[in-house]
Amino acid sequence: MDVSNLSGTWGLVTGAASGIGKETALELARRGANLAICDVDQEGLAETEDRIRGSGGQVIAGVVDVASADAVSAFAERVHAETEAVDLLVNNAGVGLGAGFLDTSLEDWSRILGINLKGVIHGCHFFVPAMVARARGGHVVNISSAAGYFAAASLNAYCTTKFAVLGLSEALREELAPHGIGVTAVCPGLINTPITTRSPMRGPLAEDPATQARMVELYERRNYTPARVARNILKAVQRNRAVAPISPEAWALYYFKRFAPRLLYRISRRLTEAQTPRGTRTP
Ligand SMILES: NC(=O)c1ccc[n+]([C@@H]2O[C@H](COP(=O)([O-])OP(=O)(O)OC[C@H]3O[C@@H](n4cnc5c(N)ncnc54)[C@H](O)[C@@H]3O)[C@@H](O)[C@H]2O)c1
DSSP states (O other): OOOSOOTTOEEEEESTTSHHHHHHHHHHHHTTOEEEEEESOHHHHHHHHHHHHHTTOOEEEEEOOTTOHHHHHHHHHHHHHHOSSOSEEEEOOOOOOBBOGGGOOHHHHHHHIIIIIIHHHHHHHHHHHHHHHHTSOEEEEEEOOGGGTSOOTTBHHHHHHHHHHHHHHHHHHHHHGGGTEEEEEEEEOSOOSTHHHHSOBOTHHHHOTHHHHHHHHHHHHHOOOHHHHHHHHHHHHHTTOSEEEESHHHHHHHHHHHHOHHHHHHHHHHHHHHHSOTTSOOO
16 A cells, blocks of 8 residues: 555544554554554544644544444444544554463453454444455554564463564455455564553552553653654555564564574563562572
């Protein structure tokens, strides 16, 4: 899909009130697209909406919980009243969770699977059939993560959802290719967004309040911006990439996974040790 000039097209971005979703929506608007945006954060969404209107495009904004099939279905009805189908679907909404498996409650599982995995399924379920029926191509972007191929013990449930989004995307890509619809799984590394302060921590990670502060500081110092991610997402769409690692660390982990998996396990083990407070480590 040519994304250099998107005049007359419709983009849809979930989780557009903040971070990567917000910047992706704004980048699409700058290139002339009309936007359908949704989020659970009404205030943040209104701010994104105002900025899109400022750039002259049409916008449909909805307070939508992507974990709810009914809510996404109702939003799809609103969107399809304006356009037969969207051209670019970006399933971005997601949440983090710092927890090993032993510290993850069933409530935590239900929340993160609902948003990070079912949210992507709902987006595809309610918007892709209209893209296929319209028969004019388009592109689906699902935001996975470097944690979609790098398994970190302290991100057990998060990794589960992101591995699943990667698999869903690769399979969907094959199915949609005959319809001229591309699918890209985007896998960012450490991106400086509010997700770092919003992600709940469990178990040993929660026992030391400095853990989250250290993580926030690491992401801030790294300072890979969501605006840069947005531009790279569109580059990946232009090239119709199947998997798009974003940031040097995401690329490094991607190549380690393919060519040096044992090294990756060692990195994962070291990371777990570094994150586990002394005294709680099993010798
Ligand atoms: N920031 C990173 O380092 C990083 C790395 C890899 C992948 N990602 C992924 O990128 C995506 C965007 O994350 P971000 O870093 O921009 O975080 P963010 O917290 O800045 O933005 C996430 C947005 O999703 C929204 N959201 C949360 N639950 C929702 C729900 N149930 N329904 C609708 N919207 C909901 C939030 O309100 C927020 O506006 C996520 O899928 C995340 O897992 C982020």
